[in-house]
Amino acid sequence: MRGSGSRSARPPGRRAEKGAATRQAILDAALDAFSAKGFAATRLDDVARGAGVAKGTIYVHFRDKETLFEELVRAYLGPLVGTLTASQPTGLSPRAFARAIVDVFVREVLGTRRKDVLRLGLTEGARFPELAQIYYREVISKAVPHLRLVFGAAHAQGALRSDALARFPHLLVAPGLVAIIWDALFSRFEPLDAAALMHAQIDLIFGPEGDA
Amino acid sequence: MRGSGSRSARPPGRRAEKGAATRQAILDAALDAFSAKGFAATRLDDVARGAGVAKGTIYVHFRDKETLFEELVRAYLGPLVGTLTASQPTGLSPRAFARAIVDVFVREVLGTRRKDVLRLGLTEGARFPELAQIYYREVISKAVPHLRLVFGAAHAQGALRSDALARFPHLLVAPGLVAIIWDALFSRFEPLDAAALMHAQIDLIFGPEGDA
Amino acid sequence: MRGSGSRSARPPGRRAEKGAATRQAILDAALDAFSAKGFAATRLDDVARGAGVAKGTIYVHFRDKETLFEELVRAYLGPLVGTLTASQPTGLSPRAFARAIVDVFVREVLGTRRKDVLRLGLTEGARFPELAQIYYREVISKAVPHLRLVFGAAHAQGALRSDALARFPHLLVAPGLVAIIWDALFSRFEPLDAAALMHAQIDLIFGPEGDA
Amino acid sequence: MRGSGSRSARPPGRRAEKGAATRQAILDAALDAFSAKGFAATRLDDVARGAGVAKGTIYVHFRDKETLFEELVRAYLGPLVGTLTASQPTGLSPRAFARAIVDVFVREVLGTRRKDVLRLGLTEGARFPELAQIYYREVISKAVPHLRLVFGAAHAQGALRSDALARFPHLLVAPGLVAIIWDALFSRFEPLDAAALMHAQIDLIFGPEGDA
DNA sequence: GATGAATGAGGGTTCATTCAT
DNA sequence: TATGAATGAACCCTCATTCAT
Helix, strand or coil: CCCCCCCCCCHHHHHHHHHHHHHHHEEEHHHHHHHHHHHHCCCCCHHHHHHCCHHHHHHHHHHCCCHHHHHHHHHCCCHHHHHHHHHCCCCCHHHHHHHHHHHHHHHHHHHHCCCHHHHHHHHHHHHHHHHHHHHHHHHHHHHHHHHHHHHHHHCCCCCCCCCCHHHHHHHHHHHHHHHHHHHHHHHCCCCCCHHHHHHHHHHHHHCCCCCC | CCCCCCCCCCCCHHHHHHHHCCCCCCHHHHHHHHHHHHHHHHHHHHHEEEECCCCHHHHHCCCCCHHHHHHHEEEEEEEHHHHHHHCCCCCCEEEHHHHHHHHHHHHHHCCCCCHHHHHHHHHHHCCHHHHHHHHHHHHHHHHHHHHHHHHHHHHCCCCCCCHHHHCCCCHHHHHHHHHHHHHHHHHHCCCCCCHHHHHHHHHHHHHHCCCC | CCCCCCCCCCCCCCCCHHHHHHHHHHHHHHHHHHHHHHHHHHHHHHHHHHHHCHHHHHHHCCHHHHHHHHHHHHHCCCHHHHHHCCCCCCCCCCHHHHHHHHHHHHHHHHCCCCCHHHHHHHHHHHCCCCHHHHHHHHHHHHHHHHHHHHHHHHHHHCCCCCCCHHHHHHHHHHHHHHHHHHHHHCCCCCCCCCCHHHHHHHHHCCCCCCCC | CCCCCCCCCCCCHHHHHHHHHHHHHHHHHHHHHHHHHHHHHHHHHHHHHHHHCCCCHHHHHCCCCCCCHHHHHHHHHHHHHHHHHHCCCCCCCCCHCCCCHCCCCCCCCHCCHHHHHHHHHHHHHHHHHHHHHHHHHCCCCCCHHHHHHHHHHHHCEEEECHHHHCCHHHHHHHHHHHHHHHHHHHHCCCCCCCCHHHHHHHHHHHHCCCCC
């Protein structure tokens, strides 16, 4: 590993590598802790223990608890933006397009720890205006108009009986969000299959599979 | 002032009346405070100030902060349960029935402070297992099967093209819940009309107005 | 003490009395602690222990450590202002007037715990701009011009050979201040009699006793 | 770079030179920081940044923060001792001798950064007993008796009307010290000319210029 | 010698809760 | 029932100091 044959790059450096690893360990532990107990109830002591570092080390990498939280959300949700807006309806039926979006959501959010971060965003977001702003700017304000265009065109061409999805593309993901929240509240009484719920919504919108 | 000499009629009595009024003032102030800052960030000092009482007085009426929160949710959401489960499809089309439910939700929840309490339930519920349990037992476990029956029958009779709503009646209210959360996060950037969103969902499910 | 005979006043009230006593106990303990260790090195734990209260109690009476410090200085030095500016030279020779001022200083400052507070003001004042401002406004800006007038008149009438004291009345108290600082630094090696030092300064200015 | 091959002349050596420069840079930065914020409020981080070195480097040159502070005072005030005690009254009038001392103080202390270090000694000295001891041993215990002798002789010869200066030579420098403190507290409201203050003191003691 | 990430003890501050009045 | 001063446990954050590189 000491340059192991490659004549190149030391730039990141041994120290910097270590630093980045520590930072990531803290983010991971923070995700666990914040997910389990929420922002306020999470003690930095726990995060430190979870990351295997001293409490002070957190402050080497993050200004304060709030910043740690915000960078956590950013780190996990940021990369998602590109993926979502990359979806192109090229040659896809409205149903297939909607289905593709839902599948991305199922795979990239519900199937990963991103769902935990997203839940944090939903439940704690009101207390982090700046976070909400970033999220709105980066995700919402890009995705919603994009979907409006696509579904608006489909409706105009008669491929969609209702213009509801064009006016409120939110409806495509709403079930997924509710499922995430349900999971935190009621899963011990009655699990709710988020993917199935989202697919059911598609069935509702476009009729049962093989219909249209 | 002691009511001495007053016939002291009416069992609740002046004192009790006063007590009840104080209790209600505290609940009101608590709703304001918890709605604005969440459970953890709300200081009982603020609640006391908002209610115009001393901090200690809160403890005359509620065992602790958690109990105050739970009783707040119960006080606001409890009465709703009866209303919801009272809805009978007698002689209504599936669409009209769904519409009736949504209208109740719009009127009784979105149109009142209950929406704030519901939001608190959604965002803080994970940290209050007992609350979630009560809510599940009182509302969810009654409403969901009820709706399943109704929409299942409608589907069996061909009045609903998809069985999705029978399997996941959640979809009827999901948009309303998402709108409530949206409001807390993004209303300053882009308001979202919760009622319109719920109606759009009905359009999606049953086709545009006047369709089916 | 329970209203001891006086039929009157409960206004301060038992509770308020207690509160004021606690507040004073904290101020006293703070004076001990700050004097002994300086502002930064003083732990609020020590102040609390010294006052016989819990640490949190300090925050019932003072916003924070800084405020505690400032109110301490104000409480001890404030009342002094009136005394100082009350000195009137009516019918006194310059020497007698100067001597009177020095005597007030010796009695009211050097002879009381005010000297400790004054020392705190001198050594910590640079870090408390607001405190310096108050002290300048309340004491300096009143005393200096007052003394300038008096000694200026004395010089004009030939009662003072030099106009130095008119230009720099500071010189009257300077030895006292230096003695206070000396005490904190060198008293264990060689005590310095502050009163004697101030009187020696008067001798220097006006000639030995019985001279002028 | 290892000096290998270099004649490696001059004992201190390149490395040592570099080391000494670093050490001096740290002392300079420390003076700035301690002067501005006092001992306790100064962070070694700031000193390091000011010196353009890493925090750890400070510990290469100084055992700890306290040592850094003490060596700072010693480095700046040490050389002064010789200068002060070198003053000889040979053939000078008491006034001229006093004036010479004051002039040295004005030039060597007030006119240099030594005044900042001296202020630090005055305001922080109580928390550094060892420092006070050194200062007492090196400066005070030499200067005071020396001056006592000189002014005592002058008084005995009738060249000084009062023996005050013989008993308390402190009075010669006291105004300078007060001016230094004033500067830190009140210069923004009303500047005080330290040199003029000291000269006024001489006028007070010996009569106006050209008098005696 | 120089670095800077990591440490961890320490202390200021908050706030739910208690209780004497 | 109402009060509000007092409590003390809990927790965030700071920063002098260390040490592997």
